[in-house]
Each structure stands twice: as C-alpha cells, then as structure tokens.
Amino acid sequence: MSDIEVEADNRLRPVSDAGVQSLIASIEELGVIKDAIHVRRKRRASGNTLVLMAGGHRLEAAKQLGWETIPARVWADVTDDFARLMEIDDNLSGADLSNLELSVFLAERKRVYERMHPETKNGANGGRGGKRNEMEIISFSKSVAEKRELSDRHIRNFIRIGNVLSPREVAELAAAKEPLKLKDLMALAKIGEPIVRADIIGRLSSGEVKSVADAIGKLQPGKSNPTNPDAAAFEKLLVAWKRAPKKMKRRFVADHSAELLGLLKDLDGEL
Template sequence: MTTIHVPLNLIDIPADRLRALDAEWVEALAMMMRQEGQLQPITLRPSGDRYSLVFGEHRFAAVARNGWADIEASVREMTDDEARLAEIDENLIRRELGPLDRALFLAERKRVWERLHPQTRDGGDRKSSEFKAKNQIAKLAMRFSEEVAEKVGLSERSVQRACDIASGLRPDAVTDIRRTYLANHQRDLEAFSKLSPDSQRIALEKLTSGEAETIKAAFAEPGERIGPPPVTSEKMLGLWSRMAAKEKRRFLETIGVDADAHDRIVNPRRREVR
C-alpha cells in the first residue's frame, strides 16, 4: 500500500461521522505517537484539490494535538457509499464497540449495503409479485449477514440481532440511551428495543432521572422486590437434603462449626455403637 504525507489543513472531516471523538483516546494516541511515531496511516479520498477523511479520525486528531503539520495517509478513489462502508468496517474491526454503537453501525452498514445491492426481480408468472419481493428481501438480509460476518469477524446471528436492536430503537432516543447502562448492556438493550415507543420513553425518563437503575426496575410495581429472590429456610433445607455428606462437612467447616460436631449434624439418626 502506497502512502503519502498530506498537510492537515488540506483534509476535511465529514460532518456525518458515526462516532464522536473520544478525547481520552485522542490524548493516549498523541502520547504514543510522540514516542513511536505514526504507526498506521489514515485513509482519505480525493475531493477536488483537497481530501476527505474516510477513516482514522482519532489518529488525525492525535497528530493535530501534537502540533504536527502533516499526516501519513493512504488515498483511494471511493464513492460516498464505498467510503461509508469503509468507515463502518474500520470501526467494527479495529476498536471494540459497545452493544449500542455496534447496533447503530451495523444498521447503517445495512442501509448502505442495500443501496449498493438493489433488489432484482425474477421473471415468470408462477409466483406473485408480493411473494417475490418478500423472498428477495430475505435473500438480501442473508447475504448481508454472511458478508459482514466474514469481513468483521462477527457471527451471522450477532449481525442479525444487532440490526434488529437498531430497528427497534426510537431515533430520538439514542442520545438518552448513551447516558444509561443500556449502551453497554446487550441483553437489556435488546429487551428495551422490543418495547413500544411510549414504554421506551417512560423507561428512559426513569433511567436518566435516577428513579430506576434497570429496565426491570423501571416497570416494577410499588413495593415489588427487584433482584434475586431471598433464600428462605425451606430452600436451605432442601439444598441441605440433596448435598453429599462430604459437601455438608465442607459447608460446616466453612461456617466455623467445630469438627467434633460434624458427624452428629451430618448423620443425626446415627446411633452410637456401644
């Protein structure tokens, strides 16, 4: 791969980047670059007499943070959609994304991919147009999942689940979701995405205000206990009756019962041989 050094003042950053800059990561990269130099080039595409960033915004910001005048870059001719796919795949591959960002990135990738792979209609009269359309959409979804799984190392099921999550989120809710634990909690984010728009709004109001800490707590009845059920004496006796003698003795030792009492407790019906 051929690279060149491009002045920073000739590079434009598109306004519709999918992720905001992480200031702490920029600072860490800047420090590493001061010690080791720029190890990986960024990727640009020509834009008249200037260049447009495809991916590598954190590296760009780190170079600017260090006060350097130019940056090592690979320059490629790309369409808007090709550049968008490259940006998404770079983030999916190079840096760990939380469940929310992964869902949003994959949903955007699917939208771009579908623009690049428009539906084709098969000829013939044996099937209705409605059936053909549904069948074609299913085939497209499968091809998309297979391609992404191969490129970025996710399972096809993970790709499908992430896209399902993104499709279930209210677009205006994403900013608030980032302020809650949901952004990094796959199972609850998936459950949240299946709620109605009104329920999503209620849940986010409670989560962002601190009234509730989890989705389950947001919809709990007044006085309802949240969390694992208490361990009752009946449950303890049931567990004790199913434990082997060796495990019973180990448990008694753990809670500090004198060793001389172990036999009497473990075998209460045992008669002493006289």
C-alpha cells in the same frame, strides 16, 4: 492536515477525548501512528477538498501532538456509500466499541450494503438475500468476528437494536453514565411503543434506573404506593395509554372528545 475537512455531523461515532488520549500515549511510545487515515477528494463550490472518511481519532491525536502532516490514503471518485463503509469497517476492525456502538455500526453497514447490492435485500427477486446478508456484512474480516466472538445470533440481535433505535435515542443512551448491557438493549428493541421506549431511555440516561427491567417495574401499576389511590389510578391510566396503539388512542379521543374538552377547560381555569 489543515486541508482535511471533518464532517462531524455526518459521522456515526463522535471523537472521544479518552480515545484520543489513548492513541497519543501509543504514538508517543511507538514513535509512529499505526494506521493511515483515509480521505476522499470531494467537489465543493469553491473547488476540490479533502474530506475524512476513516481515522477521526487518529487525526485528532496528530493535531494535538502538533503534527503538520499525517500518513493518509487519498481516494478519488468514490461514492458516499463507499465512504460510509470505509468509516464503518475501520471502526469495526479496530475500535473498542460498546454494545450500542456495535449495534449502530452493524445496522448501518447492512443498510449501506443493501443499497450497494440490492439483490441481497430480504425478499429481493423472491430470494432469501436478507439472511445471507447478515453474515456478509462482516465477511470483510474474519478477525472481527473472532475478536468479538460474534455468532449469527449476535449479529441479528445487534442489527435489530440498531434498526429500532433512532439517532436521538442513540445519542441519549450514549450520554448515560454507564454503558448499557446487551440484554437491556435487546429489551429496548422489543418495545414497540415509541413513547414507552422514550420514557425508559430517559430514565436510563438520567441514572434514575440501572436497567430496562427496573424502568418497566416503575411503570407497572403494582409498584404504586397502595396508600395513595389517586397515584395508583393515575399510573394505571398512564400505562394503559402508553401501551395502546395509535389507532386505539384516536378512537378513545373521538369517543370521549366532549368529556376531554370539558376537562381541558377546567384545567385552563385552574392555571
């Protein structure tokens, strides 16, 4: 096992201690590891090495149990996209995924599948590949759909969420104390302004609010303290700025540049 390299920065789902401990308990009870891990031979400057494709939790559990070897399927001459699909399908088939993780995996599988099969991409050659692809991305196992009760609508929703959220936003949401409900993830996916979405995600991950609706409520002018007109005016200005398209923001700055420069000079003199 010491020969297996794990490219941690390139994996979609980090290894969690809770997941590893659950596997260790299962292995100790059964006396065997249920599934083999999957590794690929990859060329390095120093020579060929074994790189993990699927089974990060299983590999870590075996290490903590003190094993020197582990059941493994070794693949040669496979592409990076094949390796990514292996990681994704391994997790979709057996891992206990949150709504956020499921969104990330399904969206990434759609992207990888379209790279491998460009004819299925929406609009390719004037066809309707996109809709067919949304179902094909889980056709590798009907049990996955049945186990998670995924309908066509669920799949489209998860893919939309995974496409909208950036890796940084995913990491921030994953660090939240409580996992987000699907309706909150859908609400986030509908927020087109990145600054507003980042603000809401920050509030969710810090525990300041428990839902997207609560966060939006805090951004609404009507929620301000009526006895503090300055705070109310500031909140209205802030919300209007966050909701404005970039083009309008640039126009506003250009039209009021002299006034803004004067305010910046005043502020600089107060510091």
